[in-house]
Amino acid sequence: MSGRAGRRGQDLLGKVFFYNIPLPKVQRLIKASVPKLKGQFPLSISLILRLILLAEKADDEADAKAKALSVLKHSLMAFNQPKKQEMLKLFFLFSVQFLVREGYINQEGKPQGFSGLATHLHYREPSNFVLISFLEKGLFHKLCERSLTNKGGKQFSETVMETLVLVLAHLFGRLRLPHSVVGLKGQFSQSKVILEELPPEFAAAAEEYNDVVDKIFGTFLLSTSKFADMEQEYRLPLSKICKYNVFNTALLS
Template sequence: MSGRAGRRGQDLLGDVYFFNIPLPKIGRLIKSKVPELRGQFPLSITLILRLMLLASKADDPEDGKAKALSVLKHSLMSFKQPRILEMLQLYFMFSLQFLVKEGYIDQEGNPMGFAGLVSHLHYHEPSNLVFVSFLVKGLFHNLCQQTIKGSKRFSEDVMEKLVLVLANLFGRRYLPAKLQDVDIKFHQSKVFLDDLPEDFSAALHEYNIQITEDFASFLQIVSKLADMKQEYQLPLSKIKFSGKECEDIPLVSHLMSCREGRVAISPFVCLSGNFDGDLLKPGVSDHVILRTVGVSFNQAPVLCPWRLDSLGRKMPLNAYALDFYKHGSLVGLVQDNRIHGGEAYDLLKDFGLTIKSISVSLRELCENEEDNVVLAFEQLSETYLEKLSKV
């Protein structure tokens, strides 16, 4: 556990008390190196949308704006770091541009459309943003079709496909890749979640490409804030490859010249022939980006449909949400899906509440009471929570 003694930015010294700790361990703690404390990236697109909602929907508009600004101005990550603060300001502008482009806020910053739904599902970013993109493109309307004309109920096939899509978005729990190569007999569950249907998969690919292009443009802008002295320095040996002393070495001069025409790419990564255009490729490693910028591809609202392990093998998604919908057995999830009973119930409860939140939000937003998507989500929410209540 790491922490600090004294008040941040005020006390140069602080007191540390050791209680009921053996003396040899105290000696090791005192002599050990001080760990480097790093905070998480403080902003996200959904957080900024929620702040815009706070500023516009507050009973006292001035108080709402003051609270929103207090969150943006007092980030511990940018404490006494003007460069990081400027980067966060640029990320804020990128987020606003994204929200306007996707129709979540208007030109005046007022929330609109599905802003409320996205903010309700803030803990599922970027899946919440992908879900709305599917909704806007009409994919759920194409899926939710009654088999009997005039009926308000949907077939099990439609419900299972709907759960499959939602599980790929909101039930993303990975399994070890090696399980696919082992001959294991599953009794109740399918365990490995199928990929998204073709139309949803194509829409996700299109969404990721567009977001990656926008984020690559943002990286090119924010790269101006990079500390190029550190970028030209090896992290471990601290050997520098910049300055007049390196200009006299033909090999170093030749290698470093490869950075010409590159803006947002690390000078050492340029040696491998990478260009700024490589930032447009989904799944680009963070090692390609200038490391002193303080931002990575994790801040891009991109949903990668797959993940690779350390050996480069594709890790399958756990089908626990869909399996439970089919057999309704918590025991089956424990035996086949390799999830502890208590954890499995919490995961299912979270998934069920997510469906409920979507159902309620769609009912409030939709003026047509007979809309197929609204009816389908209401049916799914009722069925899923009913099965969960019987566990």
């Protein structure tokens, strides 16, 4: 059996060819119920930035914009689900706000700065944005500069190399271990099963980055809270009794 599925958003029909398959089996396949599709739409800030880059750098700007919008409008995650479609729109607004505040796109929506590096490491979000924050603060430069000064500008010291590997391991190679393994810390002599803490300057920069993201997201929540259906939020699921008016009256009093 071979065929070509219809292109989502473009084709109404697809084609399937049966070769050397008994007719009764073909009839069963045709009459069988269609399995429910479940999409794993990787909606993320990095994806939004990749779509912006696609639209900006493509030779055919109109075609690139149409393809980028198609990805957002025809996602399986929000297929025939109006509420999730609204959530996608709100998340898109938050992503754009984040990208502007962090300097990945300008006020006109054009990519700038480290946008290319962020999209290249899109599969490691949010570590890609944390790495760029380290680069912008010059932490790697300061670490390597001290080593070159101490060694006469010829090579990095072993301590610096180990620190670089430690930082990159925290960003891109860290995995959660069962709590029972934590008690074995210090017993692995041949390898670093449990990572050491980040160097103080990197840990402080990561904490600062988290605070910035929290503030951006908080501002976004405040700006979008007016779209919330408060009566629906306060409506009990079984009795359908709405407590919103009672709660609102209590606040006013």
